[in-house]
Amino acid sequence: MAEPPLIRQNKFWICSNANFVWSFNPFGDKGLCQAVLPICMGGLGLGVVADLAPSAFLSFATATATLQNMMLPVAKLYEDHLRKETFAEWCSIFGDVLNIDNCSQRKWNEPFLNKSKIFLEKMNDSLLNKARLMAVKSDLGSVWLRAVPSTACGTRLDNASIRVDLCLRLGLPVVSEYRCLCGAYVFSLGYHGLSCKFGSGGQARHSAMNDYLIRLFQKAYIPAIKQPASLILDRNIRPEGYTLTPWSDGRCLTWDVTFPHTLADRYISNTLLKPDFKNSKYVDLNDGTRLFVPVCVETFGPIDKVTQHFFDNISTKIIKVSGDPNDKMYMKQNVSLLL
Incomplete structure (x- = not known):
């Protein structure tokens, strides 16, 4: 035409x-x-x-x-x-x-x-591009584009952040090529920084997600604390958070957050196995009084069924308190922006 x-x-x-x-x-x-x-x-x-x-x-x-x-x-x-x-x-x-x-x-x-x-x-x-295209179609991989920019709500991004996000989404060059401290060669697409153990962004993303989950529990009038001690006496490990009141079936909820990179070489074929690893690590927290949920969100947005069920439950509890059905959408947008 x-x-x-x-x-x-x-x-x-x-x-x-x-x-x-x-x-x-x-x-x-x-x-x-x-x-x-x-x-x-x-x-x-x-x-x-x-x-x-x-x-x-x-x-x-x-x-x-x-x-x-x-x-x-x-x-x-x-x-x-x-x-x-x-x-x-x-x-x-x-x-x-x-x-x-x-x-x-x-x-x-x-x-x-x-x-x-x-x-x-x-x-x-x-394989890399196919995984990227599939991931960015996911709900959490796309919903940030529909968020209304608001500084008060934390949904406003500066131009530099938007540039990086869009380049990652479209598979465009993000950075100049260089040699990372871990010894790996970083290509212009910039994917390495999302999974490198020396990268600063991973820890910041991890902390931001835990802080946001605590705020979600507060909105639902469920008291929760971060990194509780002495939940597992024989091992020196602590989950990310713990509710002080029952979450479901009379059991308190413990959770641990993980952000596997969708396009990392070691995860590209088995990213959704990360929740199984978390379940094995915190198996002692699944008993008659406690319930453990791994919150596994890939860097490009896909999540597993357990994490989806967790977000659905917390949004339902928030809506019951606030009476605003849009709270679920707001929650998704904020989680998507944290990625």
């Missing part, structure tokens, strides 16, 4: 503005192909007008067809030739998969988005 010259510049404007605001390197074909996809598909929602205009026109023309017939004179039969021509061109690209009388723009967009998704997957055929 031919693009008018002005619309054709839309992709260039997207790249130029991103480069100016966030100091990106050029998007490149792979980065731009992912960026224009919806957030739920791992993109940034930067839809290109030239790609979405036909779908918008066809859905709008169908939705207003009845009104147009009422407004136009009935003495002469009018035919919407532009609508038929646009539909014919659309079918020549995506096939005759929809009826012209369909008024859902979402349905009109689906063939283009599916085609773009397949094209993106072909461009990212390595």
Whole structure:
């Protein structure tokens, strides 16, 4: 489908503005192909007008067809030739998969988005890129993009943080290549820093998550403490936190947080085995009076079923206290921003 010259510049404007605001390197074909996809598909929602205009026109023309017939004179039969021509061109690209009388723009967009998704997957055929694309589609991997920037709520990011987050999401260069203190060579994508034992970000992320979990318990009127001592007498280990009142079935809750890096070489095939390791480590905390839950959140967003169940439970308890059903969404956004 031919693009008018002005619309054709839309992709260039997207790249130029991103480069100016966030100091990106050029998007490149792979980065731009992912960026224009919806957030739920791992993109940034930067839809290109030239790609979405036909779908918008066809859905709008169908939705207003009845009104147009009422407004136009009935003495002469009018035919919407532009609508038929646009539909014919659309079918020549995506096939005759929809009826012209369909008024859902979402349905009109689906063939283009599916085609773009397949094209993106072909461009990212390595195991690392496949894992990244799957991870950024997760709920916690994407919900931070929908958060309203607010300094008071802690959901406002500076340009430097946004640049790093978006580069990691799109697989774009983040840093200059260098040799890490651990001896590993750090490539420009910057993934090594998310799993290196000498990295400062891991501990900061760990502490921030524990502090936020304590605040969640406080919002639910459940007293909790961090790093309780003497819960396991014969071993010198302590979980991250402990509730002082029963959490479920008359048992108090203990938890321990872990952040396996989604794309780390040692985790890329078995990241979700980390909860099993935590369960084995704190097996003594699962008894008649205590319940242990491993809070395992990958750096790119995916979580296991146990962690999902934990977040669902705490959000339900908070909503019962506050009466605000949006608290669950706010919780997800804050957890997503902590990653």
